Amino acid sequence: MDIVYINDLKVDTVIGIFDWERRIRQTVSLDLEMAADISKGAATDHIDDALDYKSISKRLIAFIEESEFQLVETLAERVAALVLEEFNVPWLRLRLSKPGALRGARDVGVIIERGERS
Numbered sequence: 001m002d003i004v005y006i007n008d009l010k011v012d013t014v015i016g017i018f019d020w021e022r023r024i025r026q027t028v029s030l031d032l033e034m035a036a037d038i039s040k041g042a043a044t045d046h047i048d049d050a051l052d053y054k055s056i057s058k059r060l061i062a063f064i065e066e067s068e069f070q071l072v073e074t075l076a077e078r079v080a081a082l083v084l085e086e087f088n089v090p091w092l093r094l095r096l097s098k099p100g101a102l103r104g105a106r107d108v109g110v111i112i113e114r115g116e117r118s
């Protein structure tokens, strides 16, 4: 199985458990690895035969900008479900980071894998 990936996709959103966090927008960063068979796109050299990372990133930016979750866990689950369902991806690994959320740490967040990897 091949991988199509998007690294360090930064999106501003409302996220957090504290009152002050509900009043501001913070940046989250996504590293997304998606299982895909790249052979058809490689053979035809046509985007219709490829998993289009541009379409996926546009959809994720729109979804995350509109979202107002409290936990990074919830946002990660919803992002994973969207990618699996809307883009017919069988398996993914998502690292969702919240830079600067914890004093002394560069970032915090979650890493999840969803779907079946063949």
Ligand SMILES: Nc1nc2c(c(=O)[nH]1)N=C([C@H](O)[C@@H](O)CO)CN2
Pocket (backbone or CB within 6 Å): 015, 016, 017, 018, 021, 070, 071, 072, 073, 098, 101, 102
């Ligand atoms: N497991 C988690 N722990 C914490 C989260 C979270 O989303 N998942 N969030 C916070 C606060 O919102 C924090 O990011 C603000 O500094 C604390 N712990």
